[in-house]
Amino acid sequence: MPRSVAIVGAGLAGLSCARTLAAHGVETRLFDKGRAPGGRLATRRVEAEGRAFAFDHGAQYLTARGALFRATLEASGAQAWQADGWHVGVPRMSAIPRALAEGLEVALAREVVAVEGAAGAWMLRHAAPRRPGQKQADDTVEASGPFDAVVLAIPAPQAVPLLRGPAPHLARVVEMVRIAPCWTLMAAFPSRLALPDTLRPEGSPIGWAARDSSKPARDAATECWVMQGGPAWSREHLELRAEEAQAALLTAFAELAGGLPAPLHASAHRWRYALVEQALGAPCLWEPALGLGAAGDWCIAARAEAAVESGAALGAVIAGR
């Protein structure tokens, strides 16, 4: 069993893998390029017009089919919302990964651009820190390691280039996974809209819209909405500038709402890899001879629960359970 494991990605899969390994006495270090753990289980906070708004702009609601995720939701204080079996983080979605990250060593703003070395002595090479939207600098600034093993808990298309050098055969397998993009619009309005709390429109660029402020423990005095472009629309318009996607989705939402007041805040976020369309079909990948593995929702299905299951499965296999 490896004694030290580096985990690239502190989303649900990476966190769940780290917790499982820690429970078996394996030392782990997580590295994430973001400013907070959680990945696609995310909350964006903004200030506009002298007010604070929060939007769960990634996963919208969580459902648990198995005992592990049920326990994860319960332990992180998630609460019911809207439909039978739907849960959300409280007071925001990001509270769930925050709870999972407690007690773990997580290095944030630490993008990994290469996995180098050999079995038993892997090194991670990092990119120079950059602000959101800023292009990656060519120079890498530092390295971490050595580690006995490395886990890639990042979306499959982002894992492929990191695997090509040390494990090209794994890269070829991961290349088969397909993940759909999703343009997401976040908007706050000065007054309540005459719409139900959730919508799944047909024949619109928007595939899902929800009154985020209707979730438990949110500021109900705000009228915060999250609207997602459908997969076909998002794919077709993936390379729009954020302002262009924002304008197009706001127009589509105005059509659904029969008109809109001027928003107090509106911004769009491009999830290049959002929802798994073609999964790997195995709980995780692990190459014991190399000490390299991969986990993520993309191993199993397009759901947050799949990420937790995949990470836990990889942790167990590495620990020899």
Ligand SMILES: Cc1cc2nc3c(=O)[nH]c(=O)nc-3n(C[C@H](O)[C@H](O)[C@H](O)COP(=O)(O)OP(=O)(O)OC[C@H]3O[C@@H](n4cnc5c(N)ncnc54)[C@H](O)[C@@H]3O)c2cc1C
């Ligand atoms: C818009 C949207 C809506 C969704 N709706 C739902 C829903 O309603 N219900 C549901 O169950 N699921 C939903 N999902 C899916 C759910 O969010 C995911 O299944 C789950 O969060 C995936 O977790 P993960 O750990 O596999 O990956 P991620 O959450 O993507 O975590 C990967 C982490 O790796 C980091 N990373 C990537 N590359 C590097 C690198 N080179 N170096 C360092 N760090 C790196 C990222 O910053 C990220 O934190 C939605 C997702 C999106 C985007």
